Amino acid sequence: MPADPAVPGTVLLSGIVGSTAYGFAHAGSDLDRLGLFAVPTEELHGLDRPAESHVTTAPDRTLHEAAKWCRLALNCNPTASELVWLPEDLYEVRTPLGDELVGLRGSFLSATAVRKAYLGYADQQFRKLLSRDTTDPATRRRAAKHARHLVRLVDQAVRLHETGHHLIRLPDPERVRECGERIADRPALAEPLLAEAADRLGRPGVLPAAPDPRPVEAWLRRVRAAHYGALREALGGPGTPGQTTGGAVGPTG
Secondary structure, X not given: OOOOOOOOOEEEEEEEEOHHHHOOOOOOOOOEEEEEEEOOHHHHOOOOOOOOEEEEEOOEEEEEEHHHHHHHHHOOOHHHHXXXXXXXXXXXXXXXXXXXXXXXXXXXXXXHHHXXXXXXHHHHHHXXXXXXXXXXXXXXXXXXXXXHHHHHHHHHHHHHHHHOOOOOOOOOHHHHHHHHHHHHHOHHHHHHHHHHHHHXXXXXXXXXXXXXXXXXXXXXXXXXXXXXXXXXXXXXXXXXXXHHHHOOOOOOO
């Protein structure tokens, strides 16, 4: 895969997220992309740290440096975490190290972080609904979007807590859309949804109390070794294990 000069490192994993992934997309929907990259390891040795995120709006793409993405995912950040749970056809870049990370996705999960992160994000959407004047058509559309995501977040949180699986492509997006439309007009309808989700997330589930950072730390160290130029030269240049990230598996979607 050719290098992207706009990206400050090697992209290890990226794919299409957002409304397209959830099943909400329509003809005018934006196409959102999310990924993670590794900076050359030498750049981590100096006084100035390289940027940990790279965000563009044309196209809409967010890339996090590998260590930052891992920190976000260990806190079960809903937006970052979905990268390793995408349906196969939505991945656009997959490298061997990216595939390894997908295989470690269960290590990032914990009951406490899922409850805090997902209910926290859902509550943010609820508060935005309360501040919207839905008499304006544009504002009403934004309110409906906030409401859809509120419903999605509580559904995904409960499913994660009770099954240990993060379902990105919703099985019933129209139900979520219709529920969002009702909540946009009457935000109080969201209160029992939030209360029920909090109750179910407070019961015993399948997730551990804390994530397991050990395999994550080991993976990140492999990333650093693979992107350390001096080590690659010492191992003999191209074709050595230290360069396995150079070849993307290729677009799968």
